[in-house]
Amino acid sequence: xxxxxxxxxxxxxxxxxxxxxxxxxxxxxxxxxxxxxxxxxxxxxxxxxxxxxxxxxxxxxxxxxxxxxxxxxxxxxxxxxxxxxxxxxxxxxxxxxxxxxxxxxxxxxxxx
Amino acid sequence: xxxxxxxxxxxxxxxxxxxxxxxxxxxxxxxxxxxxxxxxxxxxxxxxxxxxxxxxxxxxxxxxxxxxxxxxxxxxxxxxxxxxxxxxxxxxxxxxxxxxxxxxxxxxxxxxx
Numbered sequence: 001x002x003x004x005x006x007x008x009x010x011x012x013x014x015x016x017x018x019x020x021x022x023x024x025x026x027x028x029x030x031x032x033x034x035x036x037x038x039x040x041x042x043x044x045x046x047x048x049x050x051x052x053x054x055x056x057x058x059x060x061x062x063x064x065x066x067x068x069x070x071x072x073x074x075x076x077x078x079x080x081x082x083x084x085x086x087x088x089x090x091x092x093x094x095x096x097x098x099x100x101x102x103x104x105x106x107x108x109x110x111x112x
Numbered sequence: 113x114x115x116x117x118x119x120x121x122x123x124x125x126x127x128x129x130x131x132x133x134x135x136x137x138x139x140x141x142x143x144x145x146x147x148x149x150x151x152x153x154x155x156x157x158x159x160x161x162x163x164x165x166x167x168x169x170x171x172x173x174x175x176x177x178x179x180x181x182x183x184x185x186x187x188x189x190x191x192x193x194x195x196x197x198x199x200x201x202x203x204x205x206x207x208x209x210x211x212x213x214x215x216x217x218x219x220x221x222x223x224x225x
Binding site for chain 1: 114116118144146154155156158161203205207209212213214215216217218219221
């Protein structure tokens with residue numbers, strides 16, 4: 001069956017360090033993968049989209065890699081700040097029409 | 113750009129009543145909108161895909177007669193929870209599709225007493 005897995009354990013990290021999150025998937029062949037940020041009691045906010053033919057994408061302090069052989073994406077937050085504390089969700093397109101399936105999310109806590 | 117609003121942000125209702133939630137794309141047109149629900153400490157679960165001018169497509173296990181979806185224009189989709197019961201209490205989030213991305217509303221917290 002299709003599965004998207006993110007580390008369910010919270011990631012505690014010191015301010016200024018790099019946070020690295022993983023998203024693994026099985027039995028999918030996505031055309032693209034997306035990362036979202038969700039704060040408590042709020043809807044997700046789109047961060048980055050990476051396509052199957054792209055290895056890496058950056059946006060400010062964020063970097064995403066996509067390895068379709070390993071079926072894995074890594075999400076990096078460099079020079080992390082307490083304001084980066086949130087839950088980060090990866091999502092894959094699983095059908096036509098932009099339909100997405102989300103992983104369970106990883107909570108990040110950046111300590112000053 | 114790509115702002116989506118939801119109204120109301122929270123609602124408390126009595127069991128047996130119906131509740132309508134609106135989702136609007138404010139600065140773009142969306143042929144497709146999506147409705148999700150999220151339980152505490154869980155991820156988003158897609159309920160249905162709403163297409164402008166046609167019937168919504170519901171995910172397996174979602175009762176279409178209970179969760180009525182109307183996508184009357186390219187900027188507005190509504191979800192009506194009919195005859196709500198306490199087990200329908202949840203966080204409902206809509207999104208609007210733009211190119212390959214979905215942009216989400218802020219969510220609606222529904223509490224059914």
